[in-house]
Structures are given as C-alpha cells and as structure tokens.
Amino acid sequence: MEYYLDSLSLLILISSFVLVANKRINSYIRTFRLQSFLLVILAGVIGMENFFSEGSLEIIVIALLILVLKVFYIPRLLQNTVNKVEYKVEKDFFLNIPIGVLICCALVMLVYYSVSSVIPADTGHTRIYLVNSISVVLIGMFFMISRKKAIGQIIGFLVLENGIFTTAMLTANGMPIIIELGMFIDLLTAVMIMGGLVFKINENFESIDINKLRNLRG
Amino acid sequence: MEILVLIIPLVTSLLFWLSNNKKVLHYINIAGSALLLLLAVSVTGRFIMQGLDSLIFLSDLFYFDYLNLFMLDTIVIVSFLVSVYAVGYLNEEFEHGLIDIRKLKLYYSLTHVFIFTMVLVVSTQNLGLMWIAIEATTLASVFLVGFHNNKNAIEAAWKYIIICSVGIALALLGIVLLYISTVGLFGDPHNSLSWVFLYENALLLQGSVLKISFIFVLAGFGTKVGLVPMHTWLPDAHSQAPSPISALLSGVLLNSAMYGIIRVLVIINKNLGSNVYTGRMMMAIGLLSIAAAALFILPQKDYKRLLAYSSIEHMGIIAFALGIFSPLAVYGALFHMLNHAFTKSMLFLCTGNIFLKYKTREISKITGVLKILPVTGVVFLLGIFAIAGMPPFSVFASELNIIIASFEAGHYYQGAAFIILLALVFAGITSSMLKMFFANNVSEQVIHGEVNKSGTIVVVIMLCIIAVTGLYLPEQIGAFLSSAAAIVSGGM
C-alpha cells in the first residue's frame, strides 16, 4: 500500500518536471491533465482504503470530483481559450529548458533540507510525502514565473493547487469534505475568471505576452 | 437570526438583475446595505447586552465573538457609507455616458457579492471556511478592479488575481500544515479546523510544523494584506478600480485579510508560549512595509496610487503592532484597523469626487481643489493630514498607542525606527499632495461646484467620525475594543 503511495507521489513530482520541460502550450495542458489523472488515482487508492476500513465515501467523492473538474472540464476550458486567443508560435520561456529543470532539482533539494530539519527521519513516510508535494508547489510557482504567456501562469497556478491537494491527501487523508468542496468551487471560479481575463488581455493588448503588461510601474 | 447577516447581501446582489430602472437599482443598493447595517448593529447590541462570550450558529461553522463582531461592524458601516456615496458617483458616470445600465447592474451586483464574501470571512470560526471566503473576496473583486475595461485596468486586474491567488494558495498550504499538526491528536477530524477547538488545545499541537505553517500563512495572507514584498498588486489594483471600490478594497478588505493572520497568530503564539518567533517576523515585515511605502510615496504622480502606498504603510503599522503583541499593542492594532478603515475610505471617496470633476488621476494636472470643490477639498485636505498621523485625528491616537506599547515592551530600536519612518511618510504624503489644493491657474473647463451631493455628505460624516474618535472614544466602543483585544492577546 505504502509502495503505491510512494510511487504515485514520485510520479506526480516527475509529472511536474515534465511540465517544466515542455515548450508548447498544448503540451502544458496535456501534462496538467496527466498530473490530475495521477491525483485521481491517488485519491482513489486512499479512498478505497478508507472505504474498506471506515466505510466513508468522502474521499472517493473527492476523487470523482477531481476527475470531472481537473481531467475533463478545466483542460477543455483552457484549450478553448487557447484556441480562440490568437497567439504566435514563439519562444515562451525566459530560461532555457535544461537550466529550468536543474533549478527545479535545486528546489527539491531546498524543500528536502527544510522539511528534514523539522520532521525527524523515523516518522514513516511522512517526510517523503511532504517533500514531494511541497516540491510540486514550488515547481508550480517556478513555472509561473518562467513563462511569458498568460496561459502559462494559469497552468502554474493549477499545478500549485495540485501540489497542495496532494499534501493534504497524503499526510492527512484530505481535508474535511466541506472544505474540499469549497476549494473546488473556488478553483473553478478562479480559472474561469482567469480565462475571461485572458480574453480581455488579448483584446486590449493584441497578444497574451505578459511582458506587454508593463504600463503600471513604480 | 444571525444567519441573515450572510443572506441579506447575497439576496441583494441577486435582486439587481430584476430591474432595469436606474432609480430602483439605487434604492435596492442603499436599502440592502442599510438593512445589513441595522442587522449587524442589532446583533452586536444583543451580544453586548446579554453579556455573551460567543455566539455559535448553524452547526458550529458560524461564530461570533468580540473580535468577529468588531470586524463585522467595521465592514458593515464602511460598506453602507460607500454604498450611499456610490449612488451619486455612478449617477455622474451614467450622465456622462461612461457606463450603461448593464454595467451599473454588474457593478452593484458584484459589490454586494463582494460585501457578502467579506462578511463571510469574519463570521466563521472554521479556518478552512475562512480561507475559502478570503479567496472568494479576491474572485468577487477582480472584475470590479477591471471595471473600466481599459489597458491599465485589465493589467491591474490580471496582476491582482494572479498574485493574490498564488498568495492565498500558499496560505492554504499553511492551513493544511496546521491541519496536519492536529492529525492523530484528536479523534474527530471535523473539529480540527475550528478555531475555538484549536485555541483550547493549542498546547497539544506540534510546534515545529506550526512554525512552518505560520510562515506560509504570513506569506500567503500577507500577500492579500499588501505587506512588502508581496504588495506589488496593491498600487495597481487600488488605483485603477473605481473610487468606491478602492475605498472598499483599501478600507475593509485589507482588514479582513489581516484578520485571517490574526486568528492563526493567536493559536501559534499560544502554542509556542511566547511571541518571539512570530513577533520578530511580524515586526520585521511591518517595518519593511512602512519603509518601502515611504520610499515609493515620494515619486508618485498618481494620487490614488499614492493613497494605495499609504495603505501598505498602515498595514505595516498594524503588522508591527501585532508583532509586539502586548495587550496595549494589540489594542492599538485593532483600533488602528478601525481608524484606517474610516480614514482611507474617506480619502478614496474624496478622490472619487476629484476624479469626476477633473477627469484625470495625475497630481500635476490638478490645482485649486479648495476653490472648485470646497467641501470635498476641505475634507480631503484634513484627511491627508489625518492619514499621515496628525492629531487630533484618530490615526494619531492609535499610532501613539502603538509607539507607547513598543517602548514599554522594550523594543527601543524598533520603536525609534517606527517613528522615523512615520515622519518620512508624513513628509512624503503632504509634500506630494498639497500642491493640488491651492489655485494657481485653474483651467476654464473645470466647472465650479460640488459634483456628488450624496457622496459629499458621506465624506463629511466620515470626517466627523475620525475627528471625534481621535479625541474621545465613547466608553462602550472602548470596552468593545478592549474585549476584542483580550481575545487576541488572551493567549499570552
């Protein structure tokens, strides 16, 4: 059981590396989809175990919610936005890919050292889960700042939320279900608003390059 | 009955879509906020008269105690005054053809949803629900910030939503860590995010995880509060939004986010037993914010942006006070939240009038305000001095409290730095803004006379409030504040 959870958390971390190594917007969305699918499997496994030991369906419901929202709906929403917003196929990133990937490795090390100083080594697998999940959060943030197009920032934000969800799921069997539902609604609304804003940015600035948004300074 | 506090703004926001008549919309707006105000006052009155400690309703999620009620009253009073102002403001914009009926409905509706989310933040004890509400305030106000739909507004809205969402997501990580530190200790996990429960059992939690959690919560909610270095969205959002919205954002939203920090701060201080860890961080971030604000105020050319930086400064002051954490300091912090709410909203509403008259946001293009808008001009002038910390206005009183507390607690250097920085900010604000008032060469296109009658009355009322509370705080309100402060610092 723990072997599966270990591997899943590792795969989620790898998927965030794959995200940083991608160069095109369509690949971002596909990788995000893959990562969310891994999250569904994770929640499903924990949910099944919970169901058989305590008979509560909550986590399975959450897993289904993630499936519907993050694997189907939100990627479709983003893909529609991307299709309607004309963009040129141009270089999207500030740092080239290998350096970005190496920086993410350094972030993993940073998280490892921080977590190790707080959590002693013998508390089971908590340490490995925390390091993997918080690394995903930091890699999501790095992805946001290393991409020039607005869509990249939305995807970075979504990956960040994925990381937080993984942290909650692995270490504490998820937050109480009301909170999870609230989080989903918040996330969905946030993504919809961000998508709407991308349209407006495109209307006003003729591109979705964030560098163009530089009028307000100082 | 208390649940109506939440239901009313929500219902009001829906009612707007039923009518297309401008006057009806204005009435619904004022009626909604007035009703909310009456309800909040009655709940508070009942609370005080019955001598209650706390009020819980609707399955343990919603909760009122002195701290909550204090924040709720601040929010509701300011919202009411801003709503009254907005009527005149939007009328003017409507006359000039800048907005149409649909936009008017959108504005009102979103404003009331925004008020609803802020009320939600302060009426719950479940930290998770509080987090959801704070995120919801961001989402509700994005389109309000981008209301004018031009390049700058959209840029401000984008920065707002991205930076605040990331910040709040980090705060979520902090709350998740807080939740993790309770796992395994308590049988029923549904209680683990309840503030009352956490407060009672604070000593049982794992200190080390709580420390990391506090860092994330401070960084996360601090983004929403506008503490440096996470403040970059604030000047843009507060300057590009329509003035009544800026008043709401600066006056009450920042307070609500600070409230989030306070709740977590109390638990962590109780657990760690002393406030050295959190205090150092809060004081450092507070002083940094004030210093950064002082630095950025000097070259400002846009008066609303300048006021936004002043908000950053005041939030820094509150953070500094919370870092000291002695009873007097906490009292000063809460008092300051109240004073800043009124003073800053008043200032932003005045700028609304000025913007309507002069149609520009640049300081250099505006002269002779005292002549052209006599009432607004006087209020604005006095308000600038008030926000910079001059007696007899209320901001001075709370800042004085904080300085005294700082020296009493032995933080001599920090207190001295605090005073110096405040003086710098005073100089910066007044030197930049005073040019606007006195007439040199007033352009002919600008017509004499007040422009927003209802709004002007509102700002005059606010001016009186801050003048009075600066000199003499009515006993009841003082006691109210003290009880609220006792909740915060009671853990020590």
Place this chain on the structure above:
Amino acid sequence: MANSVFYIIVQILVMVLLSPLIKGIIGKIKALSQKRQGPPLLQMYYDLYKLMKKDTVVSDTASWIFRITPYLTFTATLTASLFIPVTIYLAPLSFFGDIIMVIYLLALSRFFMTLAGLDTGSTFGGMGSSREMMISSLLEPALLVAVITVGLITGSGSVHGMMQAAAADSITVFQPSYLLTFMAIFIILIGEACRTPVDDPSTHLELTMVHEAMLLEYSGRYLALMELGAAVKELIFITLLANLYIPLEGLIEIASPALALAVSLVFYLLKVLVITVFIGLAEVFTVKLRLFSLPNLGALSFTLAFLGFVQHFMLGR
C-alpha cells in the same frame, strides 16, 4: 588466479563476439517496421571481416594520434567491459568504486576519438567532435549519479556487488528510486550508443552526424576496430541494464558451478536480446531530436537520476 584469467577470456569473447549481433538485430527491426527485408542479422560480422582485409588510407596531415586512436579506443573499451560482468558466477575483476574506472576509461576512449576527429583537419570531424563532447558532458554526470544511487540502494560499491545484490534480493531492491535509475540509464544508453533520438547511426548528412562524423576519415582495419569498439561500448551499457534490472540469476539453483555458469550465460543472451529489441522499438518510434534540444534530454536523464537519489535518501536509510 586461474579463475581470473578464465573470466577475462570469457568476458572478452562474449563482448567481442556478441556486440556486432546487436547492430544486426536493431537493423532488422527497423527494416521490418518499414516492411523491408533488411540486411541479414550477421551483416556486421561480414562488414568487419571485409574491412579487415582492406587497405587503410591515411591522410597526409594526420599525426600519430590518428593511427593510435583505433587501438587505444578498442583496448580501453574492452578493459572497461571487464568491470561489467556478463555473469555474476565468475570471480571478476572488481573493486570498490570500479564504476568510476569504467567511466574514465570510456572517457579516455572518447577523448582520443575526439582528437582523432580533429586530427585530419576535415570540417566534418571537428563538427562531430564538438557535438560528441556536448552530448557526453550532459550524460556523464547523470550516469555517475544513477550508478551511485544504485550502489546506495543495493549497498555495494562495485558493479559486480550491485548485480549480486539485485539478484539475491530483488523485492526490496525494486523500489521507485531504483526504477528511476533504470530510466536514467536507458536514456544514457541511447545517448552513448548513438541511437535515435540522439544520433542517427545510418546517416551521413552533416546536419545529423555525430558519431559517424568522427569516423569519417577512417578506413580498413582502423575503421573495423573503431566500429567494434563502439559496438562493445553499447554492449557494456546493455549488460549494465540487463544484469542490474533483470536479475534472473536468483532462479538458478543448480549446484555445479560450471552448469550454473552456462545457464547464466544463456540467460544473459536472452536478456540482451530483450533489451536490444526494446532499443530497436524505441528507435522505430522516435525521431531524431534537434541538436539544441539534446541538452533537454540530458537534463531529463540527470533529473531522473537525481530524483532517484533524493527519493532514496528521503526514505531515511
């Protein structure tokens, strides 16, 4: 002593005799996937035999480096192969940290190949040399990290020890971090063996040549030695993968050592066959990467190795 000599003989024979077959198998797979018949499996043997009989032509401007390199690379590669045993049943040459020796020997051979590419003064050679250096500078650290991780997981410092540990106790050894190192070493294998997507072994266009460019000036027995050396290098990595990650030796429970040796050699052949087919399929299904995208691949393999390393550390051992 006799055991060691016997071992060296067996190892060298297997390496030299088996490596040309790999090229044949991969070529056959590629041909079949394109619905051609393709060259026969033993094609490389025929080629090597033909090359041995031919004259060598050496450019006037070439120095002694050009002449010495084929012998040097071949010897270095064969020596490196001595530390990666094809079977764990013979007492091998191994010592703590021998993997670093292997990496250095391979680096030595690569160094001389690069120099030889520059030596003739032809532009193709120089270009191939610089590209080869770039690719190897990305892959070598990854290889080091991957193998060290494997060493940490299996608790042994020599490659032979690692293989023995993998065979003895495959359940505990097969953790996520172990599998990550497998992926990392597989990518490195593709890089070192100059297969698609890193390099196209059948092209002679300047746009896409790396390894071929350095060999362009060679002919006759020099070319034969260089080709054989490259094939042996490929087989080294395949052996590494085969014996570390497909430890079938645990199934052998035969008492007599000679018979056990024979059976393990048969298993080895099967494993090599499987991995070769795998490589062939990977070649069929991918396209050659742009040159400047190669650092991405290097970074990827480094990351995989690094993550395996960190994951292993985090489990608190």
